[in-house]
Amino acid sequence: MMTGGPEPDSPDVMSVLELLAVGAPPARFEELLRTARREEAPDSTLAELDQAVRLASRVQALIGHAQQREAGLAALVDTAHDLTLVHGMEALLHEIARRARRLLNFDMAYIGLRAADDEGRASSIRAAEGETTSLSVGLKTFEDSGLGSLVQRSGAPAWSPDYLADRDLPHSPDIDAVVRAEGLHAILAVPLGYGTTVFGTLYGADRKVRHFTPDEISLMRSLGRLAGVAIERARLLEATRAEVTELELDTSRARSSLNVQRRVEAAYIRLIDLVLSGCDPQTLAEAAVKELSGALVVRDCVGRTIVVTGTPPRLTEDDVLRWTYDAHAAGCPVPMPDGGWVAPVTAGGENLGAILLVPDEPLTDGFGVRLLQLTARAVALILLLQRTSTVAHDQIRDELLDELLSDIRTQPRQLIPRARRLGIAIDEPHVMVLARPEGGPEGRAAAWASSYAHRMSGLMRFRDGYVTLLVPSEDPLAAATAVSEELTPLVGHPVTVGAAGPVSGPGRVAQAHREALSCLEALTELGNLGCVATPQQMGFLGVLLSENRGVGEYIRSVIGPVVDYDTQRFTELTRTLDAYFASSSSPTRAASDLHVHPNTVSRRLERIAELLGADWQDPERALEIQLALRLHRTRRTLQHRHAATGAARDAGSPAPRGSGP
Structure with missing residues (x-):
């Protein structure tokens, strides 16, 4: 006897809905x-019931896919949190591999990392989970073989x-031997x-043939x-x-600076302890x-x-930017003319910001400059920790923009509430x-684009050397x-914007993206690098670049007032x-052609x-007007021809020779 749902006397469409509502298998x-067929239900009832069952199966499949995706994202968020709790590179690599295998x-x-002293030409497998041999860990892969070379x-x-x-992949004997030994497919x-x-x-690898889905990738x-x-x-x-460690070594080698080194070490350890305890940048700055x-x-x-402690003097923005760029170029704190210092905040070569220090007394004993540099490192570390906790949220924003830019969407209305949950009124x-x-x-x-998108409650991505931004506005030019x-x-370079x-x-987001990209490419082809353009600002080229700005709109934008004047006053x-x-x-020759004074x-x-x-x-304006006049004249000719053709058909007579269909 089956359980878990209703047992209707006579199966019908409502029976399918009831089973769907209770989540029946x-x-x-x-x-x-089968019950309906045994009871010899009418053919129309059987057809409706069969269609309802097929639709219910599709609904269950969609619900299952959504639940699977939600579970994956939840696991991803849990992973983001747990990875921040792992200390030590080797332990972290094994935890990442373990998470990937379970996810x-x-x-x-397994994980391959580039060797720091190999100039990126080779990678070695540093950690593996689920291996059955000892061949994988330590294996070197080069830039011309294996899936890793394509990824790199x-x-x-x-x-x-x-x-x-x-056979389409670049194979190597060493990699193939390990794959064969592990039985991977x-x-x-x-x-x-x-x-x-x-x-x-x-x-990630399986010991059977497996076709990965887009969601899994x-x-x-x-x-x-x-x-x-x-x-x-x-x-x-x-x-x-x-x-x-370097500070400790320097302390042992230079006994004359022992006191300074100890002060720096003690102060820096206190700052690192604050970072590891989860403090914010303001607390860290106050301690420094x-x-x-x-x-x-x-x-x-x-x-x-983002943080201010004390009362810093007023500095011009241009001077601050110049000293900041100097500090990033030097990779260390640089002095300012007024006695202040600027230290770069960096991680992995990325500019995360800068620290400006205006000390009460000049930094002369080396303690202050060294501690300022280490404070910048601590600030970089705390910003990285904060970024780790939000990267899963940013990934959801990236996926939303990718879906908006794709023309293949089954239910675009579902994107509106998803965007609302991210604070975006799409x-x-x-x-x-x-x-x-x-x-x-x-x-x-x-980095700027990510900050700007959050500030404007919009979406962004950076790909192929240019920034894509979807931001609230009614004026694309502004x-x-x-x-x-x-x-x-x-x-510090020109920026070309479409x-x-x-x-x-x-x-219509994907369409707007295509039009903006066409404007960007048109500016490039015309040699107008560093300029800004929209379809409306590109004149007759805008008609070609825009997917919704037709000839009529172009004519109205160029000579509309003249056409309206003629229509209203019969001029x-x-x-x-x-x-x-x-x-x-030539006004004289024009008067002769028009037979007027x-x-x-x-x-x-x-x-x-x-x-x-x-x-x-003016030359450019005159060219636009002449093009609009020609388009206007051509449209009127086609309209008159079409009207004449319709009148001839209504009268039952053949259409005039040469008229279009």
Whole structure:
């Protein structure tokens, strides 16, 4: 006897809904069909019941997929939290491999990292979980073989359902031997990195043929990003310990500076203890100022002040930026003319910000400068720890933008509540902005874009050397100009910007992206690097670049006031414009062609200047007007021809020769 759901006397569509509501297994739905056939239900009832069962199966599949995706994201968030609790590089690598194996039910997971002294030409397997031989750990892979080489070159995931049988991959005898010894078939590899730098590969493998789904690849890629941040954090901690060790060695070698070194070490240990206890940047800065004595300011990568202690003097923004860039170039604190110091806050080569210190007394004994440098390291560490806890949230934002930019969406309305939960009102007007720095460090542009998107309650991604931003606005030109003005001084190079919109709702975001990209490419082809453009600002080129700005809108934007004037007052200003340009801008010849007095043409031209503006005869404007006139004339001809064809058909007579269908 079956349990877990209703047992209807006569199966029908409502029976299917009742089973669906209680989450009955698929076998119960098939039992309904068999019961209906045994009871010899009418054919129409059987057809409806069969269709309802098939639809119920699809609903169950969708619910199952959503639950699976939700479980994966929940596991990803738990992993992000747990990785922050692991200390020590080796323990962290084994924990990452263990998490990867459990997350996607792999038979084996392993991690390869580039050797620091090998200039990125080789990687070695540092940790493995689920291995059956001792061959995998310590194996070296080079840049011209294996899935890892594809990942290292492209920075994107690579996979194969059956590695040894896949002849499209770059094989090597050493790697193939290990894969054969472990009995592996399917392998998925994703990059491990931080910022724009890829320093390793995370692998998952099965001992059977397996075709990976897009969701599995995306989940593995997300784990790789989390793991990359965690590994960089562990490297920074190791570097910190190395710094402490170096201080201890210097103390033993230079007895004359023993007191200074001990003070620095003790102060730095106190700062690191604060970081590991989970303090915020403000608490850390206040503790550092007690040792340094003065005013201290912490700024982020886009120049915003996030921490202030004491009362720092007023400094011009240009001077602060110049000294900040000098400090990042030198990789150490640099003095300012007024006695202050600027120290760079960096991690893995990425600019995380800077620290400005204005001491009460000059730093002369080496203690203050050294402690300031170590304070900057501690600030970098705490910012990395904070970023680790939010990287899963940022990954969800990245996936939302990827879905909005894809034309393949089954239910776009579901994206609106998802966006709302992230604080993004996607159903309100937004514009698409694509900005490409023509030089400068990419990490700086990527960090700025992330900060800007959060500040504007929008979405971003950095790919292929340019920033994609979806931000709330009704004016694409104003949004593009704001991005250019803020990003250009930051990267120190021209920034080319294309924008489109506004759009409301998820359905037209991909179209706005294509139009903005077309504007960016058009500026490049025209040689206008460092400029800003939207379809509306590109004149007749905008008609070609825009997917929703038609010929009629273009005509109205260029000569609309003249056409409306003719329509309302039965004048011939449009015809006069045509004759004027046809006569090489000669009023006399235009009057002859129009069979009117030259004074009449002059008065009409004055009226046209009032309607279009005094600059209507400037070369670029005149070209736009002539193109709009030709399009207007062509449209009227086609409309008259179509009207004549329709009249002939209504009268039952053949259409005029040469008329279109």
